[in-house]
Amino acid sequence: MKAIFQIILSSFRAAMVSLIPYLFFRSAWIIFIVVNNNYSLVPYEDIATIDILLGKIFPVLLTCTLAYHLSFHFFDERLLVTSLAITMFLVFSGYITKTDGGLVISDAFVLDDAILIPVLVCLGYFLVNRYMKYKLIRTRVVNPILEGAINGMMPHLLVFLVIGAVYFLLEQTSIHSVIEMIAGWPVWIQAYFHTLIIHVIWLTGVHGAAAYYTFFDSSFVSEIYVSNMSFSMFFDVFVIYGGAGSTWALIIAIMLFSNMKFARTLAKISIPFAIINVNELLVFGLPIIFNPILAIPFVLVPMVNHLFAQVYLSLVDVIVIRESIEWVTPSLLDSYLVTGGNVKAILLQVLIISLDVMLYMPFVRKYSNTSNDSLLNTLIRKLRFSYAVPVQKEVSFLGMHNELVEQQDKLNKSLKDILAGELRIYYQPQFESKTLQMIGVESLLRLESDQSLNSPDFIRHFENAKIGEYIDKWVVDTVESDVKTQPVFRNFALKVSLNLNVDSLGDKQFIKDLINKMSGYPVCFEITETIYSQNVELVSESVRMLREAGFLVAIDDFGTGYSSLSMLSALDADVIKLDRLFLKQANTVKGKELYRSMISTLKRLGFVVVSEGIETEEELEFVQSCNADVLQGYYFSRAINVDELEQYFNDEEALGHAPQQHFTITS
Known part of the structure; x- marks a missing residue:
């Protein structure tokens, strides 16, 4: 449900x-x-x-x-x-x-x-x-x-x-009896019911006033309500400003207290229309409808205005000299015209608008702080990017209006999880097949929180929102820092593999910055087969730039895509990483032959073959017999942090001999 x-x-x-x-x-x-x-x-x-x-x-x-x-x-x-x-x-x-x-x-x-x-x-x-x-x-x-x-x-x-x-x-x-009952209420009760129901109906996306006057008796609105003015004039002049919900106050609150660029832009666009009390752009565009945060002040503010204005006009002598006024008459000007320039009436409007801004303020701040782009800005500050994030990425959030609310919530939760924890880079060792000497590592992203280490499940939510590049930038910065400062990289020139997502590969400026940043280091950039096959034109140019700059390019999870065989001859890459899925299926004669044939074919085509997911000694012996070039998996080591990597590399067993048993490192 x-x-x-x-x-x-x-x-x-x-x-x-x-x-x-x-x-x-x-x-x-x-x-x-x-x-x-x-x-x-x-x-x-x-x-x-x-x-x-x-x-x-x-x-x-x-x-x-x-x-x-x-x-x-x-x-x-x-x-x-x-x-x-x-x-x-x-x-x-x-x-x-x-x-x-x-x-x-x-x-x-x-x-x-x-x-x-x-x-x-x-x-x-x-x-x-x-x-x-x-x-x-x-x-x-x-x-x-x-x-x-x-x-x-x-x-x-x-x-x-x-x-x-x-x-x-x-x-x-028929609900005629209910309507008759409401029509029999005292005028002041009908008046507050009118203010409440109109704004509640607006929250469903239906024009509140039109709906109310269709279903309920509205004859009371012409009766004298306070001082010598009818309820209709009282409501239009002193209860709502800029349209239903007193959205003039919302516009001001957004401009003063919101850091959401989309909301601020929409508020600016809405100003000319709010002047004549038209607020549909803000109601539907922000939106206010079905918005659990902004819905509260949207209903609360007019009710407070109603009470405040009623009390004020009961205590202060304000007389109207006009029976009616156009509903499009701007705020402040309308009170001036209907009262003949009575300063007390104008002061009432100024006081109410100021009060409304204060009422909207905490809700606008909460809406801004819990929005995805606000959380993302906080994340950017936390990750301390060493070079700028493209401004155009901000507009990707506009597209989220067309996605399921569930997807927005998942992205929101992912951002909160990252802000509550710490992103870490862990490294999984890679070994030369024949000598079992450690020759490189694959950098893997982990989220550390509450003394637990979790895989980056949030990545797919970032990619769905077209902001995966943010994470890639942080990973590149962190790996570069480790390569520069950690002895295990400086002294032994270990090859480091980095994963790139499609957003990064599609940003030519990012690729240029990446080449400048990692130039001179033994780096291999990994691209999943699915990304490559589904974005060939987009990816090919970036791959060409990376290879011309002297970097290796690997196709990760090869064999999981639908077009693996058809794209083999067209792959513009140096390394192919075979997914563990094929190794798991190598427990049958057909599975073994398929795995062996894949490695043989890939090597004849000139690719370096990395066998991933080796977990047992039997799998190690089988993969070695297939002549894979590089080995990787839990049999050798799980992903470890940079300090553990230093210890692991210096271990005598990791310097040329296979472990005699399943190798485990304690944190």
């Missing part, structure tokens, strides 16, 4: 991000309308028609984008699901109604349906596909697109009928 909620949440955020261009244009259009009302640049009728169309199209766009992003997590036939969601929205939401003049777009509130229907369609489609095994076409005798369309007909029909039945039953129920 939690995973499904995360998928829905992630998809909704992605849909809102996809709609930012529309929201930006809609906000800009509102500004144009305000200007046009004063200067009559374009005939009012044309402006009004376009404005209506822009407003009416939003529910359809939301249905389409939400269904599309939801379908990414469940299906291959995404367009089928999206088209079904749009069809059901048009049929069941009341968006289109029949009149004597034909079909027309209604004024009914349908944003709730624009969210609910895509969710129901995707979940229904998923359940039908999972439990209904029958397919009209089971074999690929037709075009795959046609096959998907035909097999999608039955799920289409079932989902349509079930959700249609649900909507029919909902229409038969």
Whole structure:
């Protein structure tokens, strides 16, 4: 259930991000309308028609984008699901109604349906596909697109009928008695209920005011509430500033207290729209919706404003001289106009905005400090990079809006784990096959925390977020320091192997810096076969640069990829490291012959062959009989720190003789 909620949440955020261009244009259009009302640049009728169309199209766009992003997590036939969601929205939401003049777009509130229907369609489609095994076409005798369309007909029909039945039953129920009960409450209770519900509804992505006025009686808003002003004027002028949630205060808090570049940029872009109380860019772009941290002040701040302003206006003599004012009138100017320039009213707004900034401050800081880019900046400072991290990497976090929330949480947790512990470089010895003399080491990353040493499982989360280069930079710096300062490297010129990820290989400046930094040292750079085979063009240029600079290049985990044999002749590398998987399978006649043939073929092609994962004496003897060049594995040693490496190298058994038993070093 939690995973499904995360998928829905992630998809909704992605849909809102996809709609930012529309929201930006809609906000800009509102500004144009305000200007046009004063200067009559374009005939009012044309402006009004376009404005209506822009407003009416939003529910359809939301249905389409939400269904599309939801379908990414469940299906291959995404367009089928999206088209079904749009069809059901048009049929069941009341968006289109029949009149004597034909079909027309209604004024009914349908944003709730624009969210609910895509969710129901995707979940229904998923359940039908999972439990209904029958397919009209089971074999690929037709075009795959046609096959998907035909097999999608039955799920289409079932989902349509079930959700249609649900909507029919909902229409038969009535909440009229509840609405009547709320309408009978005292005006002050309805007023606070109005402020609360509007902002809670906003957190679901639905326009709070539009939803409230659709479902609840709103006649009380025209009644005198405090002093001589109606509740409607009181709410617009003294409760919300810059839009729902008093987002003027949020903008100021972000600019003052947030270190998130994305949030600060979005806040700056939102300023012109906040001036006329339009805040959709911030609500959907940051986002505030479904945000467990910013949701609290978004609801709390208007409630505090409501109470503070009500008490203030009850104690201080402030009289309004206008019955109404345009909702797009900027804050401070609106209080000036409705009170005829009463300084006490303007002071009230200044006090409330200042208070709101203070209320938003701890939540903005918490949101910034727990965000991935803030944690990454802290990590950068902790790792003390000796050369700059490319600024353009910061934008990679924007793409995370389109990923599962679970992936964001994993990256967040990985960053916290690293900050709570210490990254260490350990070295696993490598040996010449015939003499068993130690000739090199492979550098391996470890995370030390709470007196335990862990493998770097976090690496894949960094790579998914396109920031694996950060770790590579730290590894390079640390290995370079060890090679320069540790006697075991200075005195015996041990070859050091370093692993590189695809982000580093794709950064030509990183490769140039790497060559300059490691020039003169016996270094071999390792690239996994999967990275090489899936990014041939990207990797080839970097490999060429490294080899021309005199470094060796190794293909790690060879044999685990899908294209090993087909790419053998094209591999631009010096060393091939055979994965332990093949050695484990060498307990049969076929397995032994395969392993022996692989080594023989690789050597004939001119590669140096490293056999990884040797754990027993039997495996050692077998690999030696296959004429592998270099050996590595737990039989000789686990990965050890640089101090243990010095001790290990000086051990008489490691200077030319194989251990007589499984070699173990205690920490």
